[in-house]
Structure formats: structure tokens, C-alpha cells
Amino acid sequence: MSARETATDTSGMSYLDRLPRRAVVVYLPLAVFTFVLLFPFYWMATTTFKPDAELLSREGNPFWVTNPTLAHIEKLLFKTSYPEWMWNTVVVSVLSTLASLVASVLAAYAIERLRFRGAKQVGLGIFLAYLVPPSILFIPLATIVTQLGIFDTRWALILTYPTFLIPFCTWLLMGYFRSIPYELEECALIDGATRWQVLTKIVLPLAVPGLISAGIFAFTLSWNEFIYALTFISSSEVKTVPVGVVTELVEGDVYHWGSLMAGALLGSLPVALLYSFFVEYYVSGMTGAVKE
Amino acid sequence: MRRLLDNRNALGLLFMLPAGVLLLLFLTYPLGLGTWLGFTDTKVGRPGVWIGIENYQFLWGDQVTRLALFNTLFYTVVASVLKFFLGLWLAILLNERIPFKSFFRAAILLPYIVPTALSAIAFWWMFDSQFSVISWVLKRMGLIHEYIDFLGDPWNARWSVIAANVWRGVPFVAITLLAGLQTISPSLYEAAAIDGATGWHRFRYVTLPLLTPIIAVVMTFSVLFTFTDFQLIYVITRGGPLNATHLMATLSFQRAISGGALGEGAAIAIAMVPFLLAAIMFSYFGLQRRAWQQGTDDK
Numbered sequence: 001m002s003a004r005e006t007a008t009d010t011s012g013m014s015y016l017d018r019l020p021r022r023a024v025v026v027y028l029p030l031a032v033f034t035f036v037l038l039f040p041f042y043w044m045a046t047t048t049f050k051p052d053a054e055l056l057s058r059e060g061n062p063f064w065v066t067n068p069t070l071a072h073i074e075k076l077l078f079k080t081s082y083p084e085w086m087w088n089t090v091v092v093s094v095l096s097t098l099a100s101l102v103a104s105v106l107a108a109y110a111i112e113r114l115r116f117r118g119a120k121q122v123g124l125g126i127f128l129a130y131l132v133p134p135s136i137l138f139i140p141l142a143t144i145v146t147q148l149g150i151f152d153t154r155w156a157l158i159l160t161y162p163t164f165l166i167p168f169c170t171w172l173l174m175g176y177f178r179s180i181p182y183e184l185e186e187c188a189l190i191d192g193a194t195r196w197q198v199l200t201k202i203v204l205p206l207a208v209p210g211l212i213s214a215g216i217f218a219f220t221l222s223w224n225e226f227i228y229a230l231t232f233i234s235s236s237e238v239k240t241v242p243v244g245v246v247t248e249l250v251e252g253d254v255y256h257w258g259s260l261m262a263g264a265l266l267g268s269l270p271v272a273l274l275y276s277f278f279v280e281y282y283v284s285g286m287t288g289a290v291k292e
Numbered sequence: 293m294r295r296l297l298d299n300r301n302a303l304g305l306l307f308m309l310p311a312g313v314l315l316l317l318f319l320t321y322p323l324g325l326g327t328w329l330g331f332t333d334t335k336v337g338r339p340g341v342w343i344g345i346e347n348y349q350f351l352w353g354d355q356v357t358r359l360a361l362f363n364t365l366f367y368t369v370v371a372s373v374l375k376f377f378l379g380l381w382l383a384i385l386l387n388e389r390i391p392f393k394s395f396f397r398a399a400i401l402l403p404y405i406v407p408t409a410l411s412a413i414a415f416w417w418m419f420d421s422q423f424s425v426i427s428w429v430l431k432r433m434g435l436i437h438e439y440i441d442f443l444g445d446p447w448n449a450r451w452s453v454i455a456a457n458v459w460r461g462v463p464f465v466a467i468t469l470l471a472g473l474q475t476i477s478p479s480l481y482e483a484a485a486i487d488g489a490t491g492w493h494r495f496r497y498v499t500l501p502l503l504t505p506i507i508a509v510v511m512t513f514s515v516l517f518t519f520t521d522f523q524l525i526y527v528i529t530r531g532g533p534l535n536a537t538h539l540m541a542t543l544s545f546q547r548a549i550s551g552g553a554l555g556e557g558a559a560i561a562i563a564m565v566p567f568l569l570a571a572i573m574f575s576y577f578g579l580q581r582r583a584w585q586q587g588t589d590d591k
Contacts, residue, residue: 026385026388026390027390029381029385030382030385030386030390030396033378033382033385033400033462034396034399034400036459037399037400037402037403037459037462037463038399038402040403040411040414040415040418040459041402041406041414043414043417043418043425044411044414047417055423056423058422058423058428062425062428063425099310099314102310103310103311103314104311106307106308106309106310106311107307107308107310107311107312109307110303110304110307110308111304111308114300114303114304114307115300115304116300116301116303116304116305116308117301117304119304122308126311126315129315129319131516131572132319132323133516133517133519133520133568134520135520135521135522135541135544135545135561135564136323136326136520136541136561136562136564136565137319137322137323137326137561138545138549138561139326139329139544139548139549139554139557139558139561140321140322140323140325140326140329140558141318141322142548142549142554143325143329143334143554144317144318144321144322144325159314159318160318162314162315162318163314163315163318163319166311166314166315167315170311195303220405223407224406224407224408224409226407226408226409226522226523226526227522227523227541227545230526231545231549241407241410242407242408242409242410242523243409245409245410245413246409246413246526246527255417255420257417257420257423260413260417261413261414261417263410263413264410264411264413264414267407267410268406268407268410268411271405271406271407272402272405272406275398275401275402275405276398279394279397279398279401282401282405283397283401283467283471286464286467286468287467287468287471
């Protein structure tokens with residue numbers, strides 16, 4: 001293997017490769033990857049528009065819809081609580097994202113720029129908090145949420161989601177604040193600006209890309225959250241989309257694949273759309289948090 | 293007041309207050325409370341009493357817990373290895389000069405963006421024992437005669453949920469490693485090529501050493517989230533068939549929330565912590581040390 005590689009590959013850089021070779025080593029694997037990674041979404045979409053007769057048949061071509069129908073979407077929107085779940089998810093995601101952003105901006109600025117006594121340790125603590133997975137916290141959190149009297153309300157989610165959003169956003173924003181030249185702040189302080197003015201008038205406008213990255217990421221994380229929403233919510237009218245679809249649309253032994261897939265598709269669309277508008281911010285947020 | 297706001301310690305404390313209160317109340321406190329619950333026999337609606345390590349003794353002898361531990365380790369190791377190699381491969385492909393590069397990069401990250409619980413339902417449907425599209429294709433190709441019972445057989449089910457986990461995790465690994473690849477200066481490759489390095493040599497002696505630090509971080513996160521995975525299993529198999537896909541997280545949910553044994557469930561959750569720490573140490577320091585040894589001790 002290695003001898004043959006040496007024989008064919010002595011010429012050097014990849015752009016000098018001949019086209020047939022590139023087709024096999026680059027385009028073919030890339031096409032397979034893309035196909036496999038996107039196929040489940042195609043499958044969600046076709047199932048959504050397939051009538052039950054086509055869904056539960058082994059004949060015909062399953063990859064195409066012969067008689068498209070909106071029956072599944074109609075059932076979802078008018079015969080289930082799906083619109084309510086959607087609304088709950090929006091409310092919970094927006095509020096927990098905003099709360100986390102405010103708390104994270106203040107915390108990141110304090111750790112990175114005020115450098116109060118113990119700032120380093122606090123920064124490390126924030127990073128460690130990022131590593132605590134929700135699946136070891138949900139049981140004690142369930143008892144705490146019950147004691148606070150917010151079990152089975154939206155507040156249970158709005159207040160607990162920041163536990164995984166704040167560490168992430170703070171860590172990301174610390175990196176952004178670090179990249180803003182300190183001289184700008186010094187000048188403003190010498191001119192008599194207060195710390196609050198420095199933060200709101202100088203640092204925040206310069207950190208807008210970071211705020212967008214953190215905001216988009218936090219919104220998607222709260223939209224996708226599952227285990228807390230499953231544990232802390234039991235009434236249908238306060239459920240979020242992922243939990244509602246999984247717990248309420250599965251009835252008995254007969255699975256209504258059409259409406260299940262319609263629910264999955266409509267629940268994925270908002271984050272997918274948001275993501276498509278802000279791909280660059282999203283990617284820089286994701287890679288930035290890992291690189292630091 | 294004005295003087296107080298100029299003092300960096302006082303102001304720092306004030307700024308840390310919102311984040312600090314939320315994290316202490318909903319993260320640090322539950323972590324402690326969970327540890328304590330693990331040593332009690334608390335049930336839903338009934339405060340428990342201290343019973344020492346009885347929960348852990350019981351769980352150690354419990355066949356289902358042992359199976360869940362095995363499943364979790366198997367799931368984590370196999371899925372992480374697959375995610376690493378496939379993710380690295382995909383990152384290298386995306387780093388080539390290809391048309392529509394930004395489109396590919398955006399499309400490939402989609403599995404990571406959409407709610408896992410919802411894409412898991414799509415996998416559940418694709419793994420259906422009677423109407424699976426995978427079985428349909430394989431049968432048409434003449435590779436199988438009977439539809440595959442993906443989720444009814446223990447080993448089929450294990451591999452099926454691993455496939456779904458890898459599908460979700462590869463984009464994250466690929467995109468973060470791609471960001472690492474893009475920071476490597478092309479002049480290093482040119483210099484290596486002039487010195488007669490082959491494609492494999494360039495990968496082995498230029499790409500890999502420079503990529504090691506970011507691989508360490510990415511894989512630490514990947515292992516962490518795979519080990520504590522919950523949603524995929526809960527949606528696709530609920531731990532079945534015959535507990536063959538139960539992970540520690542799904543088992544602790546079943547015992548604590550569905551079964552009401554909060555103390556026992558908390559003990560299972562806390563039992564994950566040492567494994568998590570070990571996994572973090574292994575993937576982080578293991579890979580870090582290789583990077584550090586690269587200069588002196590090569591082969």
C-alpha cells in the first residue's frame with residue numbers, strides 16, 4: 001500500500017492530482033458523507049407528505065411520494081397541542097437565552113477585564129461548570145424545582161437552562177472581550193467614563209459578532225434541550241416541542257409515522273432556518289469555544 | 293456609591309452576581325444534593341434517611357446496572373472511535389479545494405443543529421422492523437431476504453443506536469477539526485513536499501502533530517457527551533430490548549423518575565462521575581502527552 005502510494009504521489013500538492021483520482025478520493029467520499037448526513041431529513045420530509053396507504057406498503061418506490069397529502073400536518077396543527085408546544089418552546093428559548101446573555105456579558109467582562117481578586121479561579125470554575133452534563137443533574141434538580149414550587153411550569157425550564165447556557169456563553173464572550181484592545185477602555189476611563197459606560201458604549205458594540213454567536217448557540221441549545229423538559233414538565237399544555245412529540249404523539253402500538261415526522265420536521269425548521277442565516281456566526285461560536 | 297463602583301473587587305462581585313447565583317443554585321447545589329441523595333433511600337414524595345453506601349452495594353450486585361455499565365462503555369468507546377476517524381476524514385475532505393465548499397460545510401452541520409430528540413424519531417422510523425427503508429433497499433439489492441429486526445435483537449439494537457449517535461456526532465468533530473486544519477500554514481506542506489514527503493508523510497508528520505491539541509479537546513467533549521447520552525436511547529429504544537441498550541443515564545431516569553426511587557437513581561447518576569473524570573483524563577492528557585513527546589521521542 002505505502003509503496004504504491006509513494007509511486008503515484010511523489011508529484012506533491014493535491015491540486016496537481018489528475019481529475020479521475022480526485023473524483024475517487026475526494027468527490028466520491030464527500031458525496032457519500034453528504035448523502036448519509038442529509039438522508040434522514042429527506043426521509044422526514046417525504047414521510048410528512050405521504051398518505052398512510054403509501055407509508056405502510058412495501059410495494060412501490062418509497063423514495064417518492066405519489067399522492068402527496070397535507071393530512072398529517074393538518075392533524076398536527078388542529079388535533080394536537082402542537083401549536084402550544086411550539087409557543088412554549090419559543091418562550092422558554094428566548095427568555096433563557098436573553099437571561100443567559102445578560103448574566104454572561106457581565107460575568108465575562110468581570111473575569112476578563114475587571115480582574116477582581118480570584119477572577120482566574122472563577123474563570124476556571126466556569127469552564128468546569130461547562131463540563132457538568134445535565135444527565136447527572138436532573139434528579140436533584142427535579143427535587144429543587146419541586147421545592148421552589150415551579151414544577152410543571154415554564155419557569156422550571158427558563159431558570160434551569162442557564163446552567164448549561166451561562167458557562168458556554170461566558171467562555172465564548174471571554175475570548176471576544178480578550179480580542180478588544182485594552183487601550184480603548186483606558187482612554188475612555190481617563191476621559192472620565194464609568195465602568196458601566198465603558199461596557200455599554202465601547203466593549204459591547206465591538207463584541208456584537210460574539211454576542212450573535214453566543215445568542216444563536218444558546219437559542220439552539222435551549223430549543224433542543226430534552227432531559228430537563230421531560231423531567232420537570234408533565235402537563236401537555238406546558239411541554240416543549242421535542243418532549244411533546246416524543247411523549248404525546250406516540251399512542252399505543254400503532255405509530256402514526258406521518259404526524260410524527262411532520263412534528264419532527266416542523267420542530268427542526270425554526271433552528272435550521274435560523275442556522276442557515278447565521279452559519280458563519282454559528283461555526284465561529286462552536287469552534288471558538290473549543291479552541292480557547 | 294461612586295467610590296464603590298470604582299473598586300474593581302466590589303464591582304467584579306456585583307457583575308458576577310447574576311451568573312453566580314444561577315450557577316450556585318441550579319448547578320453546584322444540585323451536584324451536592326445529588327451526591328447526598330445517593331446515600332439516602334429517598335422516594336418521590338417521601339424524604340429519605342441516610343443509608344450509607346447501601347444503594348451502591350445494591351447496584352453493584354444488580355445485573356441490570358452492570359449491563360447498563362457495559363452498554364455505556366461499549367457505546368462510548370465504539371461511537372467515539374468511529375466519530376473520530378470519520379470526522380477527521382470528513383474534515384480533510386472539506387479542507388480540499390472543492391466547489392461549493394461553504395454549502396457543503398453548512399449542510400454537513402445540520403445533523404448537529406436540529407433537536408436530537410426529533411432526528412432520533414426519524415431514525416426510529418428508519419429502523420422500523422416492518423417498513424424500514426434500509427431493509428427495503430437491501431432487499432431490492434438482493435443482500436437480505438427478510439427485513440432486518442433492527443431494534444428487536446440486542447446486538448442489532450446496540451449497533452443501530454451507535455449508528456444514530458455517530459450520525460449526530462460526526463459533523464461536530466469534522467467542523468471543529470476543519471477549523472484546526474485551516475490554521476495550519478500551507479507553507480509547511482510545501483516545505484515538506486520539497487523535502488520529498490509523500491501524502492501520508494505530510495499527514496503523519498505535519499497535520500497530525502499540529503492538530504493534536506484540538507483533537508484532544510474535541511474528543512474530550514465528544515466522549516463526555518456520548519458517555520452521558522440520554523435522548524437518543526430514550527427515544528429510539530427506551531433501553532430495550534431486554535435492557536440491551538440501557539445506558540447509565542437512561543437507567544437512572546427509569547429508576548428515579550418513572551420508578552420513583554430518587555435515591556437509587558441519583559446513585560446511578562453519581563456513579564458516572566468517576567468514569568467521566570477518567571475519560572476526560574485519558575483523552576485529554578493521553579493526547580496532550582503525545583503532542584509533547586512528538587519532539588523528542590518519535591516512533
